[in-house]
Amino acid sequence: MPIRAAFDAAERLLSRIFPPHWNPLLNLGALGFFFFWIVTASGIYVYIFFDTGVTQAYSSVEYMTRDQWYAAGLMRSFHRYASDGLVLVMLLHILREFALGRYRGVRWFSWLTGIPVLLFIYVAGISGYWLVWDKLAQYVAIVSTEWLDHLPFFGQPLARNFLSPVNLESRFFTLMIFMHIAVPIVALMILWLHLQRVTRPKINPPRGLAIGTGLSLLALSLLYPAVSQGPANLAEVPGEVGLDWFYLGAYPLLENLPGPATWSASVVILLMMAGLPWLPPMRKPAVAVVNLANCNGCTRCMADCPYNAITMQVRSDGRPFEGEAVVDPSLCVACGICAGACPTSTPFRRMSELIPGIDVPGRTIASIRTATDAESAKLSGANRIMVFGCMNAGVAEQCRSGHVGVVALNCTGQLPPAFVDYVLSRKLAEGVIIAGCAENSCYNRKGTEWTTARLEGHRDPNLRDRVPRERFKAVWAGRLGAAGLRQEIEALASSVAALGPYAPRRPAKSRTAKEQSNA
């Protein structure tokens, strides 16, 4: 998809100057929250000086801008630019989630609840422009009310309030300030809903990024302060206005196209956005299954699930453990991260069938081990590399060759770290690469993060100390592309060839007949 390619390219570019966790494109939602708080704080300050009224509104804003430019005027500009920044990151956030396909399946809830947030933020911003009561406000008021008057709900046309100076009342400004405050509060409530099905949502950007963006908007407010565009005068048409294109980009269309056409288009666009998660209907993969005989209720799968799909409940089989994992099928996306977290997912197990405490039927841990063994059998040379590649990153398969085997995973988080040990100690390859999505950009949200933490020993199940670190590498190939991944593979292949064969301190025992039958 061209949009995804554009985002990948932009992420690649930004990753050269920002640390991975600072990359603005990977923090769009969090930046949206950050701008929302700036808008709230600066708005509260500006409200202290604002006066509602036909003539008082404009003069009070002028007082802030001219007489108190260093405080209230600065806050007015900060309020404006942070609002624009909010729209910018919100639209990019929507576009990026769409491009990455993160709106289907169980993610429908976040997608759908995001739509009213978008609308409410727009209503709040537009009502803010109205309050200044300058020429732009006059334009916004008239176009908005004329557009609303196409609906058959209003007894008296709203636009009549702006027919001539004698028609306008100060009460209207009281209504608008109420809307300007109430609507963002409602938006915030819906944002709370928006995050309900997201585990560990990122609602605060990294401190450095927050400081950087905040300072850049503050500098903009100082150097290029927001100003009014002359007092509104209903006896004149505001012939030329400086539109805020972030909020008012559609206004020329609303003004010049027939009302029924713009209303129909708006409704169709909204319905299409709302229906996207089901267009076309998605075939849901078989969800994770708990095997109670192997589950000891350790809670690791629950802790690692990025979708809140696993809960711990009272043990139902009478075994002496505190609880058991229970999967909510409506929330599970079958990413397999739970299986990767399960301490029973060890490929070394041969004496009994490899059935972890939790597993996804579409890509079981046993099938990953079988594929690993099969791939290894095809490899030759002294520089064999086994690549465990995330299917969502979608580039690993293109790297298969005579000395490179590829095993597909639903997510890198599905791979228990013991597989690295397994491949090296069983001499199935001389090196291992785990190829996933880009850092902080995992399709399943937490796959790259949990994999990194497990490999570095910060999160259970972690990689054993005995595994030689120079023989494996995690490559976040989603951003590098196939060519970049191939380079990394060849670099490791050369490196392990130079190291020579791996000699584990405790060589693996040869398999017994029973082990062979269970493999």
Place this chain on the structure above:
Amino acid sequence: MPSVLKFGGQAVFLAAIAVVVGYFSASPRYHQIPEGQSQIKLAIQHGGARIEDCRKLTTKELSKLPSTERRPITCSRERVALTIELSIDGKVIYADVLPPTGLSGDGVSKAYKKFLVPAGHHVIEAKLRDSKRTDGFDFDQRIEAELKQWQNLAIDFNAEQGGFLFR
């Protein structure tokens, strides 16, 4: 990349975003109305006469009604449609028949129209019929106005204030 260059890159990127935000927050400027033009805005909200006149109920009719609903006068709900005509310099630029609103046709008739005219001297005439008559107009007002560029001349209507109001 050395950290100084990275830091510089971050600063340049954030500055570029600030420039984009600053520029599009008020630019490019939008021309709502061409130069040399002015606007006439016609906004009517007025109820026409009732289609049937109010009449006194007969004693027989009153006796059929519940005691709490015995009002001596009855009126029909439906109103006539308004006939409106606006002309500039003798040329009719808008003529319409405005039906009453409401499911029973008992609401006001409404019109909200905007016309662009060249700035300058104009003779503006507005006519409206709100009665049951079939020809002619009940209100007919004509003004001469010197419209400036981008001036907005509002034409409102209020029967109690004498008909059309040019503001």
